[in-house]
Amino acid sequence: MRQSKPCLVRIRHISLTKEIAQELSLPVEQGSYVYSDDPRIPAVYSGGPAEKAGFKVKDIIVELNGVKLSSDYTLVAALLPLRPGDKVKAKVLRENKEIELEATLGLAPNN
Numbered sequence: 001m002r003q004s005k006p007c008l009v010r011i012r013h014i015s016l017t018k019e020i021a022q023e024l025s026l027p028v029e030q031g032s033y034v035y036s037d038d039p040r041i042p043a044v045y046s047g048g049p050a051e052k053a054g055f056k057v058k059d060i061i062v063e064l065n066g067v068k069l070s071s072d073y074t075l076v077a078a079l080l081p082l083r084p085g086d087k088v089k090a091k092v093l094r095e096n097k098e099i100e101l102e103a104t105l106g107l108a109p110n111n
Contacts, residue, residue: 010048053103
């Protein structure tokens with residue numbers, strides 16, 4: 001029996017490093033940057049939990065449930081122990097302003 005896994009509310013993202021942050025001229029070097037390098041694939045999936053929570057392209061998720069994201073504690077690692085239906089609070093940098101978003105995790109698609 002396959003166990004269901006949550007996904008952060010259907011976004012595409014990249015874990016930041018110092019090099020990536022410098023290349024993209026981002027204000028922080030740690031976190032998860034919401035983006036898509038393919039114009040055919042959205043960064044924030046329509047109708048998904050991320051869109052419902054208010055996530056937008058170019059958001060930088062810097063904290064999840066009170067824990068700062070880093071190269072050692074990535075967004076994927078933060079989501080692993082969670083299950084569909086769990087609520088998460090994310091601190092997000094958007095246009096150099098910190099905001100807080102709350103999302104309810106959904107089911108990961110079966111691949």
